[in-house]
Amino acid sequence: MRYDFKYADLLNDEVFKLVFGQESSKDVMIEFLNQVIPDRHIVDLDFMDKEMRSLEPGRKNSVYDMFCKTDDGSRIVVEVQRRKQPAYVERSIYYSTFQIRNQVDAGSAEYAFWPVYVISILDFNIEENAGNPEVKTVYRLYEESTHTLLTDRLTFIYIELDKFTKGIDELDGNVLEGMYFCLRNMSRLSECPEKLNHGVFQKMFHISELRNMDEQTRSKVIEKMTTERDLRNQMAYARKIAIEEGLAEGRAKGIEEGLAEGLAKGIAEGRAETIRQLLESGMSLDVIAGALHLSPEEVEVFKDK
Numbered sequence: 001m002r003y004d005f006k007y008a009d010l011l012n013d014e015v016f017k018l019v020f021g022q023e024s025s026k027d028v029m030i031e032f033l034n035q036v037i038p039d040r041h042i043v044d045l046d047f048m049d050k051e052m053r054s055l056e057p058g059r060k061n062s063v064y065d066m067f068c069k070t071d072d073g074s075r076i077v078v079e080v081q082r083r084k085q086p087a088y089v090e091r092s093i094y095y096s097t098f099q100i101r102n103q104v105d106a107g108s109a110e111y112a113f114w115p116v117y118v119i120s121i122l123d124f125n126i127e128e129n130a131g132n133p134e135v136k137t138v139y140r141l142y143e144e145s146t147h148t149l150l151t152d153r154l155t156f157i158y159i160e161l162d163k164f165t166k167g168i169d170e171l172d173g174n175v176l177e178g179m180y181f182c183l184r185n186m187s188r189l190s191e192c193p194e195k196l197n198h199g200v201f202q203k204m205f206h207i208s209e210l211r212n213m214d215e216q217t218r219s220k221v222i223e224k225m226t227t228e229r230d231l232r233n234q235m236a237y238a239r240k241i242a243i244e245e246g247l248a249e250g251r252a253k254g255i256e257e258g259l260a261e262g263l264a265k266g267i268a269e270g271r272a273e274t275i276r277q278l279l280e281s282g283m284s285l286d287v288i289a290g291a292l293h294l295s296p297e298e299v300e301v302f303k304d305k
Contacts, residue, residue, distance in 0.1 A: 005210060005225060006191075006210065007187055007205065007208045007210065008209075008213075008225065009187040009221075009225050009228065010186045011080055011082050011123055011161075011183060012225060012228075013065060013080065014217060014224070017065070017066065018208075018213070020078075023047070026044075026045065026047075027200065028204055029045065031200045033070075035175050035176040036119060036136065036159070036176065037076075037155075040072065040074060042071065044070070045069060045070045045076075047066070047068050048068060049067070066079075072114075073114035074114055074117060075103070075116045077119065079095070081123065081124070082123040082124075083124070084124040088120070089128050092120050092156055092158075100113050113153060114153070115154070115155070116154055118155070118157070120156075121159045121183065122160050122162075123161050124160070124162060125160045125162050126160065134163070135161070135164045137157070139155070139156040140154065140156075159180070161183055164180040164184060168181065171193075171196070175200075182204055
């Protein structure tokens with residue numbers, strides 16, 4: 001199979017699990033977690049069942065991208081999200097409840113539980129962090145007036161990769177920044193940069209190299225990467241057209257995000273909503289059709305929905 005990439009995209013679910021979620025590459029995950037959670041020195045960890053079931057019928061279950069238990073008893077949930085989602089922060093809080101609940105014995109009067117961390121690696125920015133330039137933000141339970149920490153048993157960490165803008169020449173040996181760089185840029189690289197050609201990064205690049213994957217995994221990863229590239233090209237084109245049509249940058253970005261949501265879902269309702277937003281912005285049928293690679297007649301059909 002021919003392909004245009006040398007290295008796979010680390011934000012691809014399959015690839016992230018290959019690099020960070022295997023027993024054979026456990027040291028990569030341990031290094032990453034020690035960088036992200038510097039107040040705990042993790043020596044070892046166990047990968048756990050990623051599906052958590054609700055106690056009540058009809059309630060949402062939870063399926064994590066990764067869930068592990070460390071040698072000191074801490075529970076760590078890791079989620080990777082590429083597309084902006086409504087109420088994402090609430091979703092991450094919901095994830096934490098499963099880990100608290102599962103540690104408390106129903107027949108015990110004790111409510112103590114091991115520390116729970118929910119780490120979200122996001123390819124978008126959350127509204128709750130608007131105006132904050134930091135790539136990594138940490139949330140815990142504090143008293144409102146004195147800012148006294150109530151407990152260190154519950155921590156939410158959000159890594160907003162869109163805020164990391166350093167190029168390879170700007171890296172100075174900081175391992176966490178090197179991780180950010182790889183998460184953002186791995187699939188764009190043709191070789192392992194000299195500044196990252198050591199330690200844990202060698203293993204990350206080796207596992208991410210497409211030729212080192214089995215044929216089934218490689219085909220699956222390439223298909224997802226190609227779809228993602230096409231989607232991004234469509235989004236960028238739609239945003240460019242929106243700006244040329246005289247829309248403000250903020251409105252154009254909103255249209256781009258609407259496209260991402262509608263196209264990524266790949267369902268009529270999503271496209272219909274995207275087309276509705278574009279029509280309301282004043283964009284013409286022909287321009288919308290070009291941006292979404294549809295015929296004007298198809299746009300009319302979606303518009304009617």
